[in-house]
Amino acid sequence: MAETTYGWAGQIARVNLSTGDITEVDDTDMQKDYIGGMGFANKIMYDEVPAGTDWMDEENKAVLAVGPLTGSGVPLGGRSTWATLSTYTKDHLVVDCHCGGQLGAKLKFSGHDGLIIEGKADSPVYILIDDDKVSIEDASAVWGKGTRETTEALCKKHGLDCCVAAIGPAGENLLPYACVINTRSHSAGAGLGAVLGSKKVKAVVVRGTKPVNVKNPQMVADLSDYMIAQVLGSNNNHVVPSTQQSWAEYYDKGSRWTSKKGLYWAAAEGGPIETGEPKPFEPNTMGYRCMKSTKDLGPEAEKYTVKMAGCHGCPVRCYAQVKHPVVLEKTGYESMGNTCVPNFPFSAYMQGMMKVPGTTDESGKLTEQSVVYNLLIQATVDDLGLWCNYAQLYRDIAHTYVDGILERELGDQFPEYGFDKIMAGDATPFIKILSDIASNDTDNKPIAWLGHGPFVWCDKDHWNDMEWFDDKRSCLINYRGWPVHHAIECFSQVGGLYNMWFNRDDMIHSAVNFQGCGLPIELKKDMAKEVWGSADAVDPDKNYTPMNEAKAEFAWWCLVTDVLHDSLTLCNWVWPMTMAPAKERSYRGDLDLEAQFYTAVTGIEVTIDDLYKAGERIMTLQRCNTVRGMTDKDGKKGCNDMRGVHDVITEWPFSKDPDIAPFTPGTDKMEHKDFKKALTMLYKRFGYDEKLGCPTKECLEDLGLTDQAKDLEKLGLLTEGGAKYEDRTRKYDHILEKYCGDNPALNA
Amino acid sequence: MKENTALEHVGSGADRLDTFFTRRGFVKVSSAFVASMVALGLLPDSAAAAPTSSKGKVDYYATPSHVLKVNRARCTGCQRCEMSCTLKNDGVSQPAAARIHVNDGFYYGSELGSGDGIYYSMEWMVRTCHMCTTALCQTSCPQAAILTDDNGVRSVDPDKCVGCGTCVAACPWHMPVVNTVTKKSTKCIACGRCADQCPNGALELVKWENVNHSSGPTRQANPEQLVTEKQDFIAGGKIA
Numbered sequence: 001m002a003e004t005t006y007g008w009a010g011q012i013a014r015v016n017l018s019t020g021d022i023t024e025v026d027d028t029d030m031q032k033d034y035i036g037g038m039g040f041a042n043k044i045m046y047d048e049v050p051a052g053t054d055w056m057d058e059e060n061k062a063v064l065a066v067g068p069l070t071g072s073g074v075p076l077g078g079r080s081t082w083a084t085l086s087t088y089t090k091d092h093l094v095v096d097c098h099c100g101g102q103l104g105a106k107l108k109f110s111g112h113d114g115l116i117i118e119g120k121a122d123s124p125v126y127i128l129i130d131d132d133k134v135s136i137e138d139a140s141a142v143w144g145k146g147t148r149e150t151t152e153a154l155c156k157k158h159g160l161d162c163c164v165a166a167i168g169p170a171g172e173n174l175l176p177y178a179c180v181i182n183t184r185s186h187s188a189g190a191g192l193g194a195v196l197g198s199k200k201v202k203a204v205v206v207r208g209t210k211p212v213n214v215k216n217p218q219m220v221a222d223l224s225d226y227m228i229a230q231v232l233g234s235n236n237n238h239v240v241p242s243t244q245q246s247w248a249e250y251y252d253k254g255s256r257w258t259s260k261k262g263l264y265w266a267a268a269e270g271g272p273i274e275t276g277e278p279k280p281f282e283p284n285t286m287g288y289r290c291m292k293s294t295k296d297l298g299p300e301a302e303k304y305t306v307k308m309a310g311c312h313g314c315p316v317r318c319y320a321q322v323k324h325p326v327v328l329e330k331t332g333y334e335s336m337g338n339t340c341v342p343n344f345p346f347s348a349y350m351q352g353m354m355k356v357p358g359t360t361d362e363s364g365k366l367t368e369q370s371v372v373y374n375l376l377i378q379a380t381v382d383d384l385g386l387w388c389n390y391a392q393l394y395r396d397i398a399h400t401y402v403d404g405i406l407e408r409e410l411g412d413q414f415p416e417y418g419f420d421k422i423m424a425g426d427a428t429p430f431i432k433i434l435s436d437i438a439s440n441d442t443d444n445k446p447i448a449w450l451g452h453g454p455f456v457w458c459d460k461d462h463w464n465d466m467e468w469f470d471d472k473r474s475c476l477i478n479y480r481g482w483p484v485h486h487a488i489e490c491f492s493q494v495g496g497l498y499n500m501w502f503n504r505d506d507m508i509h510s511a512v513n514f515q516g517c518g519l520p521i522e523l524k525k526d527m528a529k530e531v532w533g534s535a536d537a538v539d540p541d542k543n544y545t546p547m548n549e550a551k552a553e554f555a556w557w558c559l560v561t562d563v564l565h566d567s568l569t570l571c572n573w574v575w576p577m578t579m580a581p582a583k584e585r586s587y588r589g590d591l592d593l594e595a596q597f598y599t600a601v602t603g604i605e606v607t608i609d610d611l612y613k614a615g616e617r618i619m620t621l622q623r624c625n626t627v628r629g630m631t632d633k634d635g636k637k638g639c640n641d642m643r644g645v646h647d648v649i650t651e652w653p654f655s656k657d658p659d660i661a662p663f664t665p666g667t668d669k670m671e672h673k674d675f676k677k678a679l680t681m682l683y684k685r686f687g688y689d690e691k692l693g694c695p696t697k698e699c700l701e702d703l704g705l706t707d708q709a710k711d712l713e714k715l716g717l718l719t720e721g722g723a724k725y726e727d728r729t730r731k732y733d734h735i736l737e738k739y740c741g742d743n744p745a746l747n748a
Numbered sequence: 749m750k751e752n753t754a755l756e757h758v759g760s761g762a763d764r765l766d767t768f769f770t771r772r773g774f775v776k777v778s779s780a781f782v783a784s785m786v787a788l789g790l791l792p793d794s795a796a797a798a799p800t801s802s803k804g805k806v807d808y809y810a811t812p813s814h815v816l817k818v819n820r821a822r823c824t825g826c827q828r829c830e831m832s833c834t835l836k837n838d839g840v841s842q843p844a845a846a847r848i849h850v851n852d853g854f855y856y857g858s859e860l861g862s863g864d865g866i867y868y869s870m871e872w873m874v875r876t877c878h879m880c881t882t883a884l885c886q887t888s889c890p891q892a893a894i895l896t897d898d899n900g901v902r903s904v905d906p907d908k909c910v911g912c913g914t915c916v917a918a919c920p921w922h923m924p925v926v927n928t929v930t931k932k933s934t935k936c937i938a939c940g941r942c943a944d945q946c947p948n949g950a951l952e953l954v955k956w957e958n959v960n961h962s963s964g965p966t967r968q969a970n971p972e973q974l975v976t977e978k979q980d981f982i983a984g985g986k987i988a
Contacts, residue, residue, distance in 0.1 A: 287824050
């Protein structure tokens with residue numbers, strides 16, 4: 001019998017759909033350097049999927065992975081990461097698709113750290129993982145079904161304790177915007193659904209009864225208790241309530257700590273449950289802090305709120321659970337609720353352009369009509385397995401409607417989409433609009449082009465609307481086809497920089513959590529000095545200063561913490577623990593917790609600096625993959641001009657607010673020369689080539705990425721220069737220790 | 749916080765078999781039988797010293813000191829209870845072996861068609877040990893592997909347990925679990941770690957005598973029709 005392994009299960013299932021071969025891969029050699037999750041998935045994608053592969057090719061793979069902390073009992077350890085090739089951004093380069101729900105934990109409990117799906121099946125299949133038994137099963141009975149029906153049918157067959165991650169019609173139809181849904185509404189996006197559809201994989205079904213071995217279970221319990229009692233806030237780690245409360249020194253109306261007296265889960269079984277005033281040091285009220293239904297859907301949603309929920313193992317319950325009779329009648333689905341874009345697709349992203357009367361009342365509050373619009377769209381897209389490119393789909397629908405593009409392009413079909421009804425208060429036509437997009441039948445239903453993303457539909461061969469990228473309403477931040485995900489509005493250059501780094505929207509929350517946490521800017525500046533070395537790392541909202549070293553440090557830290565969390569796997573929507581709700585600790589968080597949990601779970605001693613270095617290695621590996629596969633301006637594959645070809649921010653951040661100069665109060669406008677400098681400083685921080693933005697030989701070899709250095713050298717894409725990690729990093733180990741007197745690992 | 753207590757319950761929430769559910773529920777047996785029960789480890793040593801009645805019988809109530817009280821309307825399905833339970837009692841994180849069960853009802857409730865779960869009513873069963881007065885898990889065990897401690901709580905002796913699953917079958921609520929890896933049965937020992945970690949206070953370890961007698965709901969009175977059985981769902985194309 002093999003030696004007990006802690007944290008990791010030690011193996012990854014490899015399912016080849018072309019040959020039917022199913023094997024287990026030992027992942028021991030990857031654990032130290034690539035951690036798990038995003039690290040494992042990206043390592044496998046780099047090693048096994050050649051540059052230039054198209055997303056629909058048999059050679060493309062879809063790799064799901066979790067990390068040592070997944071399902072271990074560490075708070076917020078319920079997420080999982082997939083990697084595959086992008087279906088909708090330029091050159092179809094490697095992307096990560098994150099999801100919560102139950103999938104990651106169940107996979108871990110089945111005794112796997114990952115699943116590699118490769119090849120293509122001839123007919124519809126699903127992959128069944130029942131602990132050690134992995135099999136390819138016939139999915140013909142559920143092909144064509146929505147994600148809800150698919151999940152129900154497969155749970156009926158294999159057990160109600162199975163997690164089903166399914167594609168809907170959008171994925172089957174190879175729509176580039178298709179996603180994979182588990183646990184009703186937890187979505188892994190970035191086109192993953194289309195990749196699975198191309199492989200004829202309808203679903204992954206996972207049942208897990210095995211343990212995650214934990215080296216020091218008492219320390220995991222003690223660290224969890226400490227973290228939940230005094231370090232952890234609400235969703236996005238907002239650490240002050242949104243309303244004035246007697247116990248709280250601060251409050252901030254933007255906070256997602258939205259519980260308050262008189263605000264209820266009004267549709268709870270057995271009578272309303274008040275969210276009340278949960279406070280720090282009250283672990284058993286933590287789950288009431290984030291009242292997300294009314295936060296997202298408006299005050300009318302209170303009466304439809306059954307409770308909150310969320311991902312496996314997370315005490316921050318950020319996920320609204322609502323039922324609405326009208327939506328039930330129109331869709332057939334009783335339960336709804338989300339915590340992200342599908343909770344506010346209409347009110348946050350379409351209404352600004354469409355201005356449908358009745359969506360808000362005189363005081364600007366969202367109305368009952370708004371609740372129905374949002375929930376109806378949500379129920380529809382989740383069942384179709386239709387992703388939105390972080391709300392881009394909704395902005396694109398609104399724009400193409402209000403600016404006459406849909407009417408021009410759809411011709412006789414345009415009236416069938418019922419925009420007149422939508423403008424008159426009836427959201428029902430959205431079902432047809434979204435279903436036709438999911439059909440991907442661009443010949444007969446050209447509205448489906450919107451589900452290919454703006455990189456496609458805006459081009460001159462389609463709807464010829466490239467100026468949309470430079471229109472601030474689009475929120476498109478990179479010409480390769482992705483929108484903002486907490487960009488320049490979030491600490492100026494810092495947000496702008498990390499929005500360039502991946503091949504999709506970044507999904508980084510390390511900065512926006514700090515921005516929105518609710519503490520006053522003076523305190524944030526004090527904290528910034530401790531964490532990133534200078535108070536100048538952060539600016540007040542819309543009152544920015546030019547680029548500086550501390551901002552580059554902050555941007556680097558945002559990237560490596562995000563990648564680290566996606567590898568461990570922890571939820572970067574709340575982690576890292578930069579700040580805390582407890583006044584007793586001066587609102588300081590605890591940045592060593594990832595390392596302490598890692599040590600408690602795996603038995604391997606690490607510092608947070610070791611983990612940050614691993615995060616940087618994983619990030620840099622992905623940049624290598626991008627360099628290897630990206631086409632240059634002449635269309636030739638292999639290009640290391642990341643600055644000139646990849647990290648190109650759209651124009652609207654520089655042209656917005658024409659009457660205000662950059663770096664003056666009242667605008668988040670950027671300045672070209674300054675942003676160029678910002679890129680240079682961040683390239684330097686990563687040890688990259690400062691002109692090109694590509695990883696250098698020194699940087700790669702120092703990170704142990706020697707194979708990648710050789711690969712790039714062979715391709716003529718490797719440059720000299722850069723610096724070793726130790727010569728350019730700031731030490732983060734125990735920097736907040738003086739505030740962490742109750743930390744059990746420090747007292748052990 | 750306003751109390752939502754109407755549906756608090758203990759155990760699985762299913763209707764009780766032992767309706768005589770009070771601290772005065774006791775068994776009448778001979779003192780010799782008690783002695784043998786003690787010898788087998790089925791009753792604590794203190795049982796032997798229990799008062800003897802005039803008819804040569806002992807009144808002994810092996811009721812536990814504590815039991816978990818559940819309000820499922822407060823449960824948000826994080827399943828930290830299951831992980832916390834096994835971290836404390838097994839040294840691993842293994843929800844399937846936990847002594848409290850949430851994950852198997854999270855999606856669809858007690859059974860498909862119950863109208864419960866995250867796909868329907870958004871309520872689900874939180875199944876916990878009833879701490880029965882007559883513990884069928886214990887009395888059925890062919891290995892006498894389920895012992896009673898000084899608090900009246902039954903626990904599994906892993907050295908004696910052979911993982912046959914008789915206790916699982918005997919329990920009216922199938923609360924014990926045979927761990928798929930260790931092949932040993934586990935059951936709740938009222939340690940309260942799950943309640944400590946519940947972020948919503950849906951669990952509470954209460955003194956046994958303070959138990960609210962009401963049984964919680966196990967399903968919806970008028971469940972929605974299953975989506976696999978109806979024909980007007982979105983992605984089936986019937987509406988659009």
